[in-house]
Amino acid sequence: MVMYDVVVIGAGVTGAAVARELAKYEARVCVLERCEDVCCGTSKANSAIVHAGYDAQPGTLMARLDVEGSYRIPQLARDLDFPYRNNGSLVLCMHEEDLPLLQALYDRGRRNGVSALRMVTREEILRMEPHVREDVVAGMEAATGGIVCPFGMNIAFAENAAENGVEFRFDTAVTGFARTREGWTVHTDRGDVAARAVVNAAGVYTDVLHNLVSTRRLHITPRRGEYYLLDKTTGGYARHTLFQLPGKYGKGVLVAPTVHGNTIVGPTAIDIDDREGVNTTAEGLEQVMRKAANIVKDAPLRQVITSFAGLRAHEDGHEFVIGEAEGAPGFFDCAGIESPGLSASPAIGRMAAELVRDKLLLRRKAHYKATRRGIVNPAALPFEERRALIGENPAYGRIICRCEGISEGEILDAIHRPLGARSLDGVKRRVRAGMGRCQGGFCAPRVMEILARELDLPMEEITKSGGGSRLIVGENKDGFGEEESDGTV
C-alpha cells in the first residue's frame, strides 16, 4: 500500500487550495477525487464572486477567512494566471425601513476589517448602475469585492499543486477509514491508501466522511442554488456585483457580470436531501426571475444561454468547520464550506495546511514554484502577438468553438497540460469551448473528435463529464439484428 504523509479528499477549490499550500512543505501528498476531474461539485456551480467580507458575523472563521481570502486573490490571480476582476460590490437597500439593516451591514463590515466600504446615495447608484430600479433607497459599495472564474481558480490551484509534486487520483471514491499506528488507512473503490494525516474537503459529503471517524457528529444540508447565465450581448448590464440586503437564507439573488463578459443572475436557496440534486426546477428558475426584478429593471432574461444549479454545503451552525475532528487524531475537516467559501479558499487552504504542518511537524520545502502559466488565450493578445503565435503554432489559427472563438491550440493545451481535460466539460471549464451561446451545438462533435484523437480513445468512450456520461452509444445500425442473430449465415 502506498504511504502518504497527507491524503486530501476532494479536488474542489477547497481541496485544491489545501493541496497547493501543503505542496510548500516536505511531504508526500495525494488528492483523492471521486469525479473524473477537478472542480466537479460545488466549486463549479456558484456565483463566481469574491466577497469583500462584510456579511459574516464578526469573530467567525467565515468572516476572518473571507476577508483574508479576498485580499489574497488579486495577487494569486497574477501568480497563477486565472481570470479575476475587481469590479466592486454594491448592496442595494430597496425599502426605507431597511436602512438600519444596511447600516448594520456597514458596521459589521468595519468590524470584520473590510477596508474601502462606503455608503452611497440613490442618485450615485443610478449613475453607476443605470439598470438598478429607480425606487432604490440607498446602498453600500465594497470596493474590494470582485469576480473570479471559479473553474480557473480551482484548476490553477490544482495544477500548481501538481507541478509541485502533489499526486491526484481521479475517479476514486472514499468508502471508509481505519485507524493505524501511523495514522489512517483510507479505503476507496480503487483500493486502500495510507496516510499520516487526512484532510476532509469533500463538500456536501464532508459530514458523511467525518461521521465515520469522529465522536462528535457533523450535519451538512445540501442547499440548492439555481442560476441563469445570460449571453455576452448583455455584458455591461451590471458593472458591480449587485446584491440585495442579505436575509436569513443568505445573500439573496444577485445580478453580476462574469469575468468573461456574461451576466449571471441567481441563486435561490432551497434545502434538499439529495446530495446529488443539482437539477434546476421550474419554481426555482421562476424565483430567480422574480427576485432579480426586486433590484433591477428590464433584466434581459430573454438572453438566457443556460441555467444551472449548485449545492452549498450548509453546516447547521452556518460556520466553516476547520480543524481536527474530535476523537480522530490526524483527521482534519474543512466542512461547511458554503458562501463565502470560494472567496475564502486561499485562506482555508493555508489554515488547514498549517494545522497539518503542526501535527506532522512538516518542514518547508527549499524549492517551491509559486507561479503557474495558464492556457494562452490568443483572442486576448494584441494583433501582432496573436499573429506570431499562430505563425509558430498553426493550431491557434484553427477555430473550433465559434461562439467563444476558441482554437484547436487552446483545446490541445487543455488536454495535455498537467491534470489535463478528459471530457467535454473538462475542456469547457478550461478553455470555454461550448460555453457560448450555442452551448456546444456546433463544436461538441469536433471537440469529441479531438479528445478521441489526443487521448487515443474510441468515440464511444468520450464522455460529457466522466463516469457513465457517454455521448455516443455505438455506430449506425449496430443496434439492428441483435435479437434475430443466431450465429448462422
Place this chain on the structure above:
Amino acid sequence: MERCDLVIVGGGPAGLAAAIAAREAGVADLLVLERDRELGGILNQCIHSGFGLHTFREELTGPEYARRYIRRAEELAVPCLMDTMVLEISPERVVTAVNAQRGLFQLQAGAVILAMGCRERPRGALNIPGFRPAGVYTAGAAQRLVNREGLMPGREVVILGSGDIGLIMARRMTLEGARVRVVAELMPYSGGLKRNIVQCLDDFGIPLKLSHTVVDIQGRERLTGVTLARVDENRRPIPGTEEHYTCDTLLLSCGLIPENELSRGAGVALSPVTNGPVVDESLETSVPGIFACGNVLHVHDLVDFVSQEAAQAGRRAARYLAGGGERGEAVRLTAGRGVRYTVPAQADPLRMEEELTVRFRVDNEYRGAAVVVSAGEEVLQRRKKRILAPGEMEEVRLSRKDLLERPAVREITISLEVAP
C-alpha cells in the same frame, strides 16, 4: 492592408450562390471565407432528399445540391478559404479573419455579403428544468454525428420541437435502429413542413403531441428519461398532465437563430422579429456595402429560396461595386394583420429589379385566408390560400411597374384577410 472587392462570409448554400451570381455579374476580385473544412455548409449533413425541386426540377440530397453549386463555383474559379473564421467586420468593411495557413489577416473589402447561416436554439435558452446529463442534443448536432461521423447518439429517443430538422431526425434515427417514442411540440401547430410530418412521422407511426413540452430532464450521467406535460393556451404546463418517458436521448428542434454576432459588430441594424439584418430591395443592410442573404437574414424552409435570394444579393453587390446606379425614395414594406415580418423591409422603385420577391411568415394557422398587398386603400394583389401556417414561408411578388406608376405611395402593407 490587402484589398478585395467582395468578401463573402460563409460558403454554405447562400454564400456559394451569392459568389456565383457576383462572379457572373462581372466581379473579378472576390473571396469566400468558410469556417468549416469544406464548402456546402449544413447541406453536407442533410443526406435526405427533397432539395432542388424548385431550382433544378428534380429531387436531390443535400450534398448533391451543394455539389452543383460547388462545381459551378469551381468552373468560375471562385477563390475560397476553408477552415477560416471571420472574427470581426468593421463598419468600414475591414474583415479580420484567421486560419491555420495564413494566420491572422485583414482585408479591406469593397463590399461584404453576410451568409453565416443560423444556429439552433440550445437547451439552456429553452429554460427546461432538470438535470444536465449527456444525451441531450440539438437535432442538428445529432444529425451531424449520425450522417457525417456514422455515430449513434442514442437508442431511445424523445424529440422536443417539430421543426424540420427534428422531423427529419425522427425518421433518420428510426432508420438507424433507434426507437423514437414521441415528438412533442409546444405550439398547437407544427413548426415544420407538412410533407415532413407525413413522410417522417406518420409513415413510421411516430406520435406527434401538439401543445406539449418537456418539464423535467432526468439522469445524473446519461439521460434516463424526460417528463412531458400538456400546456395551456399561454404555453404554461398544466399540472396533472405529466407523463414520463424512459429514454437515453432528447433531441431539441426548437427554433433556429440567425448568427448575427459579426453583423452586430459591424453596426448592422437587426430586426427583433427575424433576428436578422433589416434590408432593402437590394438585400443591402443599414451599413452601406454590406449585404445579407440566406438564413443569416431570416430562417428559410427550403434551400431553393436561399439560393434565389443569395443570387440576388450577389448581383446587387456587383452593382454596388460598379457604382450603384440611381437612387430614389424607398417605399416601406410593412407586415399587417396576421403577418410577422417582411423581407425586405423597404424597396426603392428605381433600384428594384422588374419583380421583387417579398418573403414573410404568418403568425398562426389560417384556413381560407387571403394574402392582400395594399397601398393605403388600394388593393394591389389579393390571393386566396387554402392553408397558411407559421412553418411555411410565404411570398408575394411586387412589380416595379406598379410602384413606379404610384409615386405618391410610401408604404405597402402585406396582411391577411381572414375568413369569418
